[in-house]
Amino acid sequence: xxxxxxxSKELNHILTRISIALLIYVLLxxxxxxxxxxxxxxxxMSMSIFYNTGIYKFFKSRVFGSISRVDIVSRSEExxxxxxxxxxxxxxxxRNWNNNKKKNFRQLSTRQQRxxxxxxxxxxxxxxxxxxxxxxxxxxxxxxxxMINHNISLKKFYSSSINIPNENYKVIECLCHYTRDWSNxxxxxxxxxxxxxxxxxxxxxxxxxxxxxxxxxxGSGLGRISHEIAIMGGKDNINKNFKMVNSIEFSSxxxxxxxxxxxNLNNNFKNNYKPKKYQLFPxxxxxxxxxxxxxQIRSIEFNQLSSKPLxxxxxxxxxxxxxxxxxxxxxxxxxxxxxxxxxxxxxxxxLDTMDKxxxxxxxxxxxxxxxxxxxxTAPKVELNLQEIQDLRKSYGWECIDESLKxxxxxxxxxxxxxxxxxxxxxxxxxxxxx
Ligand SMILES: C[S@@+](CC[C@H](N)C(=O)[O-])C[C@H]1O[C@@H](n2cnc3c(N)ncnc32)[C@H](O)[C@@H]1O
Numbered sequence: 001x002x003x004x005x006x007x008s009k010e011l012n013h014i015l016t017r018i019s020i021a022l023l024i025y026v027l028l029x030x031x032x033x034x035x036x037x038x039x040x041x042x043x044x045m046s047m048s049i050f051y052n053t054g055i056y057k058f059f060k061s062r063v064f065g066s067i068s069r070v071d072i073v074s075r076s077e078e079x080x081x082x083x084x085x086x087x088x089x090x091x092x093x094x095r096n097w098n099n100n101k102k103k104n105f106r107q108l109s110t111r112q113q114r115x116x117x118x119x120x121x122x123x124x125x126x127x128x129x130x131x132x133x134x135x136x137x138x139x140x141x142x143x144x145x146x147m148i149n150h151n152i153s154l155k156k157f158y159s160s161s162i163n164i165p166n167e168n169y170k171v172i173e174c175l176c177h178y179t180r181d182w183s184n185x186x187x188x189x190x191x192x193x194x195x196x197x198x199x200x201x202x203x204x205x206x207x208x209x210x211x212x213x214x215x216x217x218x219g220s221g222l223g224r225i226s227h228e229i230a231i232m233g234g235k236d237n238i239n240k241n242f243k244m245v246n247s248i249e250f251s252s253x254x255x256x257x258x259x260x261x262x263x264n265l266n267n268n269f270k271n272n273y274k275p276k277k278y279q280l281f282p283x284x285x286x287x288x289x290x291x292x293x294x295x296q297i298r299s300i301e302f303n304q305l306s307s308k309p310l311x312x313x314x315x316x317x318x319x320x321x322x323x324x325x326x327x328x329x330x331x332x333x334x335x336x337x338x339x340x341x342x343x344x345x346x347x348x349x350x351l352d353t354m355d356k357x358x359x360x361x362x363x364x365x366x367x368x369x370x371x372x373x374x375x376x377t378a379p380k381v382e383l384n385l386q387e388i389q390d391l392r393k394s395y396g397w398e399c400i401d402e403s404l405k406x407x408x409x410x411x412x413x414x415x416x417x418x419x420x421x422x423x424x425x426x427x428x429x430x431x432x433x434x
Contacts, residue, residue, distance in 0.1 A: 021045040076316065080150055083252040084157060085164045086171050087143050091136040093168040098132065101125050124293045131281035131297055135175060138278040142260045149265060174257040176282040180412055181224035182261060183300040189410050193338055193370050194228045200368050200401060200429040205332060207233060210242050212331040218319035219340035220247035223258040230312040243330060247314045248322055255316035262308040275304035289418035320353050331363035339371040339411060346380045355395055358432055365432035367397055372423035385426050397430035
């Protein structure tokens with residue numbers, strides 16, 4: 001365990017607060033030179049600042065070891081706990097946000113309120129509250145399921161010192177991904193992607209080769225694409241399917257939502273959890289760009305699947321740290337990147353990681369990519385498609401299929417809304433011949 005970036009940020013906060021406390025002390029001391037009050041106050045303030053920090057808990061866990069066992073969690077467990085706490089606060093946070101709509105409404109003049117009231121605006125806010133409650137039914141089950149699955153006890157959950165992160169928007173984003181990945185409404189976005197991947201895979205690998213091939217899907221989100229690749233030759237048909245499909249997702253929230261797709265994740269689920277149907281309301285989380293209330297509160301149905309394909313492995317990790325274990329078991333390898341390459345802070349790191357993963361493989365090495373180039377958080381380089389094509393060549397990737405015209409595809413687009421974004425995505429497949 002070492003001091004992370006978050007810890008060093010926290011250290012900065014402590015130093016700032018202690019400087020303020022020191023300033024107060026100097027001011028009090030100059031006004032009351034003979035009193036012990038300034039020093040006592042300064043000591044109490046410093047102790048309370050330090051006591052509430054993760055750094056104090058970090059040192060406490062190091063010094064007292066097993067005495068404060070509840071505080072000691074591994075990095076990945078800490079991430080899981082954070083995600084579970086965020087999920088647990090979805091209902092209250094979303095309701096607060098919704099209640100603010102009423103508070104804002106009350107700031108109108110009485111005449112204006114009367115006019116708006118007649119449109120049914122307040123009823124709409126109440127309806128959204130009901131939808132939040134329904135969404136939370138899935139979230140409550142998801143929390144329960146994940147706690148059992150990852151051996152997180154109630155005691156650990158409630159006594160952990162991790163504060164509720166400010167990431168309700170991420171919970172909402174994951175929830176809405178059920179529309180893209182696991183409902184009929186998402187077919188328009190996800191089907192063309194799956195069809196392109198299947199077309200390339202069928203062209204490049206024979207059915208016999210599949211059983212000696214490993215597929216890696218980094219940034220797999222809620223996992224529909226990796227699921228479809230895993231069952232390409234028929235569900236659990238070992239001879240006709242890929243030997244292994246590795247779904248790699250960095251966000252713990254996305255990972256937990258993906259796991260929850262399968263009611264029996266490990267084929268030995270202790271609680272005998274049966275697949276359930278959920279009614280979800282993905283469009284309630286914004287009041288913008290709706291034609292009607294009916295559109296805003298329309299729902300999708302999400303049906304859990306009973307079991308995960310045996311050849312599908314879902315892991316919660318950073319693709320750049322991914323190591324393909326037992327690579328000598330595979331003749332061929334396929335990397336499938338979908339709406340992923342532009343998520344990199346350093347896209348060259350992704351290309352290096354891909355190079356490292358494929359290099360020990362003796363047979364076919366394929367890369368299939370679908371996605372736009374909408375660079376996200378603090379990218380170090382922002383390459384256009386032509387520059388990526390040049391880079392591909394430098395690594396030894398030879399293009400075997402590429403559509404010259406960008407394909408229009410939505411991403412979580414509300415097709416009944418007044419704002420409907422589409423990407424002109426590039427689709428290509430490459431083979432490493434070196
Ligand atoms: C735009 S989403 C696409 C999800 C999915 N491929 C799809 O098309 O629905 C990008 C995903 O990549 C994940 N991601 C970003 N950086 C990652 C990394 N370094 N390793 C693994 N996953 C990552 C994000 O958490 C997010 O779920």
